Amino acid sequence: MFPLTPDDYETKQPKLPAFLWELFQKLRRRGFPLTPDDYETLRQSLQAGFGWTSQEALRDLCNSLWAKSRQEQEILTALFNQLAPKNEDWQLSSVQVEKDFDATHSSNKEQHQNVPEHQEHDEIVTESCSGLPPISLKDVQLSERRFIFVPQFPLTYREVAQTWRRLRRPVRVGPATELDVELTIARRCQQGVTASVVLKPRHRNVARLLLLVDRQGSMTPFHRFCEEVCTAIQLAGRLEETAIYYFHNVPAEGADEQVLEPLGKELFPVLDSILPEITPLKTGYLYEDSDLLSPIALEEVLQKHASDAFVVMMSDAGAVRKYYNVVRLLDTISFIKALRAYTLNYVWLNPLPKSYWKDNTAAQIARHVPMFPLNREGIQQAVNVLRGQQYIIEKPL
Structure with a gap:
C-alpha cells in the first residue's frame, strides 16, 4: 500500500x-x-x-x-x-x-x-569471573528494551474488542437525562402551549457473557492465544459482566452411559437415535482459576452467570487428538441440554480451523452446537448468532 x-x-x-x-x-x-x-x-x-x-x-x-x-x-x-x-x-x-x-x-x-570522547558515551564494562578479558561496550547505545516481542496470533486485541462490542442488549435504565423528542412534541401538541420537555433514561448495555475455557491437555498450545482473546473481551468488550471459568476436556463429566447400549458395538456411532434419552448433566465442577485448582459447582455457576446470558465455550473439542470419543460427545451433549435450561444463546469457538474437525469428536459436536473457528470470520459469525442471526445446525438438541 x-x-x-x-x-x-x-x-x-x-x-x-x-x-x-x-x-x-x-x-x-x-x-x-x-x-x-x-x-x-x-x-x-x-x-x-x-x-x-x-x-x-x-x-x-x-x-x-x-x-x-x-x-x-x-x-x-x-x-x-x-x-x-x-x-x-x-x-x-x-x-x-x-x-x-x-x-x-x-x-x-x-x-x-x-564533547570529549570520555563524556560522549557511557562505557559499559562487564567483569568476567572465568579469567577471560572483560567485555567493553564503548560507543554502543543500549536501550531499556532492546527487543520488542509482539504476539502473532490469528486475532489481534483490537479485532476481538471491536467484534464483541457489537454484542449488545440495550435497556433504558438510570436517571432520565436524554430528550424524548416524540413525547415532547406530543405533549406540546396536546396542551397547545409550551410545556416542559420529556426526558428518558439513556440506553445501557446489560449484556452478560459467560466464558467456559478448556485448559491443559490438547489445549496447552493455545493457552496464550485464548488468554489474549478472553482478556480483550473482558477488558474492551464493554459488556455489563464477563465471567470466565475453566474446565478440562468437557464442562461436565459423568453422563449416564447406559443410553449408549442401543448403539451396539459400532466403531464411530452417532447419537441421533438416542438424543431424546440423553438427560441434562448439572453435576460436576468448573474451576475459577486457569490452573484448575479452585473448583466450583457447575450448577452454581450456571445459576449465577448463565441465566438469560450469552455463553461461549472455547475448546478444540477433541480435534487436536484426531480421534472419536463417544463418551466425550455424550458428556458434551448432556451439558448442553443442562445449559439450555438457562439460556439458548450459546456458541462454541474452536482454536483449530474447520479442516481439522473431520472424523473426530469435534465434527460430531458441531452437528449439535453452533461451532466456529477462533479467527476473525469465526468470531464475527459467533457474535451474529448470539445477536439472533439464524444459523442452521444439522441436528439441533
Missing part, C-alpha cells in the same frame, strides 16, 4: 523529526492499522504546537493518536524510546518550529562533536 516516503508529507511547517517516519513504518509492520491520514494527523497536531515541549510530550502525542489499547501503548513507547535521538533539544515553541528546528538540530550536532 505504501510507495510513500517522509517527503510526501512535508509541508512548510512543521518539519517532523526524521525518526517518526521509521516509527510509523515499524508500527504498521507490527499490525497497527495506521494509514497516511494518521501520519498527517500527527503532522497537523505538531503544527498546532502540541508535542514540542519535550521528548515525553511527543511520545504521549503519538500514543494518543496511534495507540488504542494498553498493549499498543507499551509497544509504541518501547519503539519510540529506541528510535528517538537521545541528546536532542526538544524545547521548541509552536511559532518557531519551522525556522528553529533545523538550526537547533545542527547546533546540537556541533556541540556533540565538541
